Amino acid sequence: xxxxxxxxxxxxxxxxxxxxxxxxxxxxxxxxxxxxxxxxxxxxxxxxxxxxxxxxxxxxxxxxxxxxxxxxxxxxxxxxxxxxxxxxxxxxxxxxxxxxxxxxxxxxxxxxxxxxxxxxxxxxxxxxxxxxxxxxxxxxxxxxxxxxxxxxxxxxxxxxxxxxxxxxxxxxxxxxxxxxxxxxxxxxxxxxx
Amino acid sequence: xxxxxxxxxxxxxxxxxxxxxxxxxxxxxxxxxxxxxxxxxxxxxxxxxxxxxxxxxxxxxxxxxxxxxxxxxxxxxxxxxxxxxxxxxxxxxxxxxxxxxxxxxxxxxxxxxxxxxxxxxxxxxxxxxxxxxxxxxxxxxxxxxxxxxxxxxxxxxxxxxxxxxxxxxxxxxxxxxxxxxxxxxxxxxxxxx
Numbered sequence: 001x002x003x004x005x006x007x008x009x010x011x012x013x014x015x016x017x018x019x020x021x022x023x024x025x026x027x028x029x030x031x032x033x034x035x036x037x038x039x040x041x042x043x044x045x046x047x048x049x050x051x052x053x054x055x056x057x058x059x060x061x062x063x064x065x066x067x068x069x070x071x072x073x074x075x076x077x078x079x080x081x082x083x084x085x086x087x088x089x090x091x092x093x094x095x096x097x098x099x100x101x102x103x104x105x106x107x108x109x110x111x112x113x114x115x116x117x118x119x120x121x122x123x124x125x126x127x128x129x130x131x132x133x134x135x136x137x138x139x140x141x142x143x144x145x146x147x148x149x150x151x152x153x154x155x156x157x158x159x160x161x162x163x164x165x166x167x168x169x170x171x172x173x174x175x176x177x178x179x180x181x182x183x184x185x186x187x188x189x190x191x192x193x
Numbered sequence: 194x195x196x197x198x199x200x201x202x203x204x205x206x207x208x209x210x211x212x213x214x215x216x217x218x219x220x221x222x223x224x225x226x227x228x229x230x231x232x233x234x235x236x237x238x239x240x241x242x243x244x245x246x247x248x249x250x251x252x253x254x255x256x257x258x259x260x261x262x263x264x265x266x267x268x269x270x271x272x273x274x275x276x277x278x279x280x281x282x283x284x285x286x287x288x289x290x291x292x293x294x295x296x297x298x299x300x301x302x303x304x305x306x307x308x309x310x311x312x313x314x315x316x317x318x319x320x321x322x323x324x325x326x327x328x329x330x331x332x333x334x335x336x337x338x339x340x341x342x343x344x345x346x347x348x349x350x351x352x353x354x355x356x357x358x359x360x361x362x363x364x365x366x367x368x369x370x371x372x373x374x375x376x377x378x379x380x381x382x383x384x385x386x
Binding site: 012013014019030149151153154155156157158162163165166167168169171173174175176177178179181182183184185187189 | 205206207212223342344346347348349350351355356358359360361362364366367368369370371372374375376377378380382
């Protein structure tokens with residue numbers, strides 16, 4: 001069985017988007033700075049190769065509804081996931097099929113059901129979960145194996161926080177990683193059962 | 194002239210103490226876990242030598258009042274600072290002199306005045322500032338040169354946050370550091386003017 005992971009860039013003050021995140025402003029004001037490390041000093045081809053490599057083991061995704069709503073435009077007609085995406089939502093909708101193996105399937109019976117579908121689809125490949133609320137939910141339920149965080153040396157001041165919750169306290173972590181030349185800490189936090 | 198710095202251990206979710214921090218519970222519930230990295234695998238003598246070395250270049254300190262109130266007991270009769278400490282407060286009080294060169298002087302005319310006194314006392318040695326509110330104040334005023342952060346792989350869920358403020362957004366950082374074997378990221382964030 002593959003890993004369930006969330007891969008997120010977070011500002012030093014704990015935000016995974018800037019303020020005023022909404023459809024048309026997917027990363028919030030200044031939030032694009034969170035992802036600059038992934039392309040810094042790289043050619044366009046290198047950036048694409050790096051993204052492909054990061055997503056190579058991906059068998060399925062589970063996204064929150066907000067994540068899909070702000071992302072579906074920018075990800076375009078051939079999204080980078082090349083895997084089925086299960087979207088946790090209260091609003092039923094028809095599955096949307098994109099080019100290159102990505103589809104968006106709307107799951108209305110909760111995060112457990114979405115993860116079950118993702119596990120079936122992924123086989124022994126990995127499952128990426130995304131969207132702050134859904135990541136926290138799986139963190140608390142013990143369903144996430146790894147948080148892959150990139151702690152970026154910027155202060156955003158406001159936006160969507162990854163950690164908001166006294167319940168986070170129950171989660172035990174083991175960590176390893178490194179700090180790159182731009183001062184971004186790339187750390188894998190394994191969740192201990 | 195020496196550096197003005199703050200040296201802080203912070204949980205992955207952004208807290209520099211656990212919940213319920215007060216006199217008699219200086220680090221808050223579970224907050225002692227923030228500092229375990231400094232003594233992990235070391236003998237008592239090695240811990241002491243490590244602390245001495247971290248404080249060797251210290252010429253003066255500026256603390257917030259809360260920091261002094263919760264710390265003055267634990268720091269004891271010969272505090273580790275061996276330098277004058279200027280305490281920003283609204284309540285005037287007589288200077289308290291401890292053994293080994295540490296004194297606590299209460300400054301009632303604001304953080305700028307406290308830092309001026311600290312600079313006079315420190316000469317070309319460094320100045321450590323401590324206490325979340327006072328660190329933020331100096332961060333916003335541009336008086337801090339370095340944040341030396343130790344990002345510890347624990348989630349505290351609640352407590353005193355280092356970063357709380359939309360104003361943090363104005364601060365530009367340059368960072369370098371490393372991640373130790375226990376997964377603690379030791380990063381120096383230099384504030385750019």
